[in-house]
Amino acid sequence: MKILISCLSHSWGGMEMFTVQSAEQLLKNNLDVYLFCLDGSSIDLNSGFIPEQKKLKVKSNAYFNLKNIFQLRRFLLQNEIDLIHTQFSKDLWTISPALMLIHKKIPLVFTKQLGSFIKKKDLLHRLIYKKVDKAIAISRVIKQNLHETTPLEEDKIVIIPNVVDLEKFDPLKYDRDKVRNELGIDKQTFVFTNIARLSPGKGQDTIIKAIIPIKEKLQNILFVFVGEAEKSEKFYEEYLLNLVKENSISELVKFLGFRKDIPEILSASDAFIFPSYAEAFGISLVEAMAMGLPNIVCNADGVLDIIIENETSLVFNRDDIQKLSENILRLRFDDDLRKRLRFNSLDRSKEFSFEKYNEKVIQLYRGLKTNL
Template sequence: MRAKKVLFTSTNAMAYHFLIPHVKSLIDEGYIVELACSNLDGYDELLRSRLIGAYKSTIHYVRLNRNPFKFSNIKGYFEMRKIISTGRYDLISTNEPVMGLVTRLAARNERKKGTKVSYTAHGFHFFKGAPFKNWILYYPIERFLARYTDIIITINKEDHNRALKFKINKIEQIPGIGIDTEKYSKVVIDKARKRRELGVTIDEAFVILSVGELNENKNHEVIIKAVAKLNNPYVFYVICGKGKLENYLKDLAKKLGVDQQVKLLGYRKDIDEICKSADIFAFPSKREGLGLAAIEAMATGLPIITSNVHGIVDYSTDGVTGYICNPTDVHSFAQAIERLLKNDELRINMGIQNMQIANKFRLEASIGKLKKIFGEVLSNE
């Protein structure tokens, strides 16, 4: 019997950071797995370096841009259609909005011949509280594309309930793409030394940590403003991540007089150790399909202060995991920080609770669920 053949489509960055464990799991089950990726600088060799030996997979590249209005996406569409038409795939699993759009349109003919198409929504752009333009643009597109999709997989409850309104046969929810909870829960560090490495030299410092790209959606500026509002020189805010707002955030911290307390560390590979050196984790995003960075912080035993939007509310509970705030409410974030700053016992208890909650999102659970879903889809051919 011919081995089932699966194609994953995404950016090579998403494939590298999130999809490799799922690719390897399917290969272990006897599937033939290939990838079709749009290229983000610096990830090609990284991706190939993790798919070697028994897990070596064919990686196709297509010219796609995250901006849906870029002309180059037309070329990418035809490249994707050629890959799909010649690949003889049993299942195509696509990820991300633009890639999901192009892949599903390109797979229309092969779908008529029996190829199954799955779309994993890592967070719809239309959600409760989303800008009106998102509803006008993304919602009708997703409803339209549902007709070319056999299964939609969501990673949060709100998106799952929304997808139930689409005309589609199968809708499933998985616990995100999974995290290595053991890696984060068992890491041991010299806390004082790690803090000095990060530029936090005050022994009595209270350290708030955020991890994420420096962009408008991640909303780091609300925490910088909250730190300034507290007017406490012992409160430090450490941010791991790169992005176009780096200079803006530095200028904002300087303008508010907290530039010595705000540390922008850039991209880091030691997030587990940095989590262990912090006191709390801040996650004030305006939109998140789920938000793995916050769940990783929970796995290390940190209480979390988050916004009250989208997939974040699936695991963030006010007064239990930490505190939740409106993403633009500087006063509420400052108040939440101060509550945790003044109550060591509360922080410890919340951290213990969060380690247990994070286990629901462990990698093994996500891999098992996705493998089961794919098996069911293919068995119904």
């Protein structure tokens, strides 16, 4: 089966990385993979496993670009593409018009990673979305958002969660002491870690506020924050730094900024805190679970599709600082609780493997081809 993977994005974030990873996985499952991307983009540069003759590379991702539309139409026909799967909703403005110019039926699959507050049910959007045969939502909250904001009927939307590379996030592969030694953290210190962009929606201030009333009980404990703020949110980073300084908890908190060695950081940690209250899914949480970290999460959005309360995770409601403080102390001082959450988190993380994802996506592809 010839599959065209599409993502006309200049960036190199979670969506773009997943586009490349999923294309590579499809190749490993003996599908014939083609790529529609921006020339010179990070997706282009990181997809060397796809031959150049199987790539359609364009210069612009502008809406309703006539040149792109006709180039895509020609590429689809010349290569006899069987199915298109786009990871980027903006691409629909190129793909749908191209399909309208082709008499042959080519199924279109669209993955939605993030929610939107913009209603897209006008006549033009109805025409664009009419060509979508199936939409993949990465969580229940995204499925609901798609149904509420687009013309797609509920039976056209399926949930297939995002995944992590379980071969990479394997606690047996890393030296716990190596990163600790680098950061000057001794073996006796209990480390709570948070990995996320520094942003109000990610809730790092909630962790700091939960530390303050129990700081006298937190001997030999360190809270590590990995991530940095975007330029537009540097105010939040300053707010966090001031909050730590004003409440005299600098010895309990360490900001590491952006890091690439995430598995190593997680291997050096004892527990994970994920206070985000506006999360479509929560990939860093799954990575922490795959590394066997007991965790505390905010009871919100896509996180609820990942965790099982009191089995994999302790839970608190948004802005419930007291409950988060209580959970921090419980997780630190209850060895049996940590062991149980660790075991269940490791087991639960297996549900978010590429193997599971491939199985579901390929079954979806084959079903669409069969129904033609």
